[in-house]
Amino acid sequence: MMSVRMLNMARRLRPTSFSEIKGQxxxxxxxxxxxxxxxxxxxYLFTGQRGCGKTTTGRIFAAALNCELLPEFQKNPQISLPCQSCTSCQMMKKGEHPDFVEVDAASHTGVDDVRAMLEAASYVPLQGKxxxxxxxxxxxxxxxxxxxxLKMLEEPPKTALFMLxxxxxxKVPATVxxxxxxxxxxxxxxxxLMTFLQEIAQQENILLTTDAANxxxxxxxGCVRDGLNILEQISFVTKEITEEVVLKAMGMLPKEYFFAVIQKTFEKQPEKVLEYFEEKxxxxxxxxxxxxxxxHFFRGLIRVHxxxxxxxxxxxVNEKKLYELYEYVTIEDIHAMMRCLWEVEGILQSASQKEVVLEHLMIKIATRNFSSLSTDSSYLMHDEEPKKNIKAVSSSPVKKSSYETKAESKHSVTVQVQSEKKVKWKQxxxxLSSKNRxxxxxxxxAIPDESSEMPVLTILFSMKSAFFKEKIADSKxxxxxxxxxxxxGFTEIIISKVIIEQKASSVVQSSTSYGRENREVSGQHVSRLEKKILFKPDEWPQAAALVKEFPGTVEITDIVEKK
Known part of the structure; x- marks a missing residue:
């Protein structure tokens, strides 16, 4: 004789009536x-996160629709429905009702499965209403x-009802x-959920502390099914469940450790933070x-503020500790730290060494460095060392005039902003290549438009590549x-159609401009004079043909070097 297998807690305690469903x-x-x-x-379309009662409610609603006490309930709504005692309710409880069909769309995704279901729906019920x-x-x-x-959902037979x-x-089409x-x-x-878990623990003779339930x-x-599964999983280890037992069983760090890391981070002691990470x-x-x-910790600090x-x-349950740690930071610090957290969430999706990214975040917070982490952490996504910037320094610097220094300073700022956008675009x-080549x-x-200002980044495509706009919009x-x-700081991308500019030039609108650069060549001082001339179509027929094909402007630079 085969032994009857015991159901797990989440299935065994599944509600069978509306009154047993919690929080909905x-x-x-x-x-x-x-x-x-x-x-x-x-x-009917039931939506919501996992394990909150959608499927269970659908089954109970189906049982109530065919329950023999439904006419009585419509006269007196105080009657419990479904009754769970009539023939229809008993068949629903055993999963043998001929007029209730539950379809798992994950394994029946095809059109043939749907057509078979629609054909069956056109027949009258065998037993229920x-x-x-x-x-x-x-x-x-x-x-x-x-x-x-679509057609069946809009106008099903009078004896059929659908629940999704x-x-x-x-991901459900708008037409549906x-x-x-x-x-x-x-x-x-x-x-x-706290009250529910404590009630179930008492029912199952499990000693569950408040910290453990938390x-x-x-x-x-907020998922009931996950909560019950975790409770049952840990009950196989011990019937006296404490917070320490829960964290150890689930591979989590104890809150004492978490608060210790936060304490040293807020005290601006990055070396101590690293010591904690070395320890665990x-x-x-x-x-x-x-x-x-x-x-949730920073969210709590905002509430404390x-x-x-x-x-x-x-x-x-750690409110006192939050008030203590709040004294180390300002509300501006908290907002900056929250922004860093949102940024790290995006980086973690593609990082191969997630723990290093998080460690890097804590060090930046400890040093109050709230600059963008995407550039600093990009190498973590590819297991490569970051490339170091190498600057060439002249052994015998040349003294520059105030006019040249001012012009060069302005030029260098422009180059820095432009290169930053291009570097970020490359990263x-x-x-993206690791996700979708x-x-x-x-x-x-495309190339980023250097004149773009937050929060919208304009990217430039050639005329021939502009048809990619629809593909980019569909895969946002x-x-x-x-x-x-x-x-x-950027939240959106706008696509613009332009020519592909040459690397050696940039688009200018002024008629003529001059720039000067000083450098050392073999010990000799060389003066480089750049003269930018307005493009004239009559004098440059080949360039004019290019502009006709690729609308835009052209810059001609005449460079003269004098020793």
């Missing part, structure tokens, strides 16, 4: 009222499958979303979790996070 009062009210008023929509279809992970359906669904559940609402009644499921609030909530990010390398910890703690309650913050393309090759054909979700990480 608004969503449940919509569904219960539609049952009470007998006003049903042909298609309605045929109900629950399509889980609906965003995984192919484009052809969605198109096949998805964690990625933006417009045909659905959308119900959003929120991540569980901190207090709700750590589980932090890791699960970040490679042994969960780097995304450490970054997650940093974000504005004297707002920390009740919903994961550091609520952006290199980072085709996109990187498209961007490689792939390149935009990397672009923002490299171009601090």
């Amino acid at each position: 009062e608004t969503s449940l009210s919509m569904l219960k009222n539609s049952l009470y008023l007998n006003t049903l929509f042909p298609t 309605m045929k109900i279809y629950l399509i889980d992970e609906a965003h995984m359906l192919s484009k052809a499958a969605f198109n096949a669904l 559940a998805t964690t990625e609402f933006n 979303r417009s045909r659905c009644f959308q119900i959003h499921f929120n991540a569980l609030a901190y207090e709700t 750590s589980i909530i932090t890791i699960s990010e 390398p970040l490679a042994l910890a969960n780097v995304p979790h450490f970054l997650h703690l940093l974000i 504005y004297k707002v309650s920390l009740r919903s913050n994961i550091f609520a 952006f393309i290199e980072s 085709m996109l990187a090759s498209i961007f490689q054909q 979700d792939q390149w935009h996070p990397i672009f923002v990480a490299h171009f601090k």
Whole structure:
């Protein structure tokens, strides 16, 4: 005789009625009222993060629609629905109801699967009042499958009802979303999940401390299923669960260590920060979790500054410590540190040594260096050493006139700004290449406009390459996070059609201008005089032909060297 396998906690404790679902009062009210008023929509779209009750609610709603007590509920809404005792409810509980079909769209993505389902939906129910279809992970359906669904979702048979559940609402086509009644499921609030975990722990004879429950909530990010799975996982080790046990089991760093690193960082002691990292390398910890703690920590400091309650913050139990550390920084420092964190999130996506990036971030914060990390950390994405800038210095400098010094200073500032944009653009393309080579090759054909000002960067394509504009717009979700990480302060890209300029020249509008450069050649002083002349089409027929093909302006520079 085969032994019956015990279900895991998340499946065993799955709600079977509306009253057992936690933290989704608004969503449940919509569904219960539609049952009470007998006003049903042909298609429902359940959206929200993972593990917050979308699929469970769909099953309960399906059971209620075919429950024998539904007419009684419509007269008296105080009756519990579904009743879980009638024939229909019992069949739903066993997963044997002939009129309820749950489809996993992740494994049934094709148009043929959808057509088979639509054909079956046209038949009358076998036992219940309605045929109900629950399509889980609906965003995984192919484009052809969605198109096949459109007509049925808008006007299904009177005896059929569809429910779509998805964690990625933006991937569901707008044509489908417009045909659905959308119900959003929120991540569980901190207090709700805390109470729920403590109730379950008591039910399962587990001693769960408040600090341990707080750590589980932090890791699960408001997901009930993840919280239950973590609780059950750790209960296999011990029935007395403390914060230390949770952090050790999940590979996290203890808060004492986290606060010690923050303390030395705020005290501007980078050498002590490095000592802590040597003691417990970040490679042994969960780097995304450490970054997650940093974000919530600085978020908590902002609340301390504005004297707002920390009740919903994961550091609520460490409120006293937050007030102590707040004394080391100003609100401007906190905002600057937060900006660094957002930037690092983008860099971490493509970094091969994530722990080094985070270590580098903490050193920059300790030294109050809030400059862009994208340039400093770009070498970490390719396991290469950063290239050092080498400057050639003349052994016998020449004294320059005040006019020449002023002109050269102005010129050098311009070159520095221009080279910075181009360097960042090159780094952006290199980072993008590791994610999408085709996109990187498209961007490689463009150059950044040096006159661009934040927050919009204009990039220049040749006339022949301008058709890439549509491809760039369609793939924005792939390149935009990397672009923002490299171009601090810029949020958008605008594409402009221009000629491809020559490296040896730049576009000028003035008729004539002069510049002078002094240098040493074999011990002799050489004066280099540059004379920039306005382009005249009649005198330069070949250049005129180029301008006709590539609209723009041309600069001619006459260089004379005198010893």
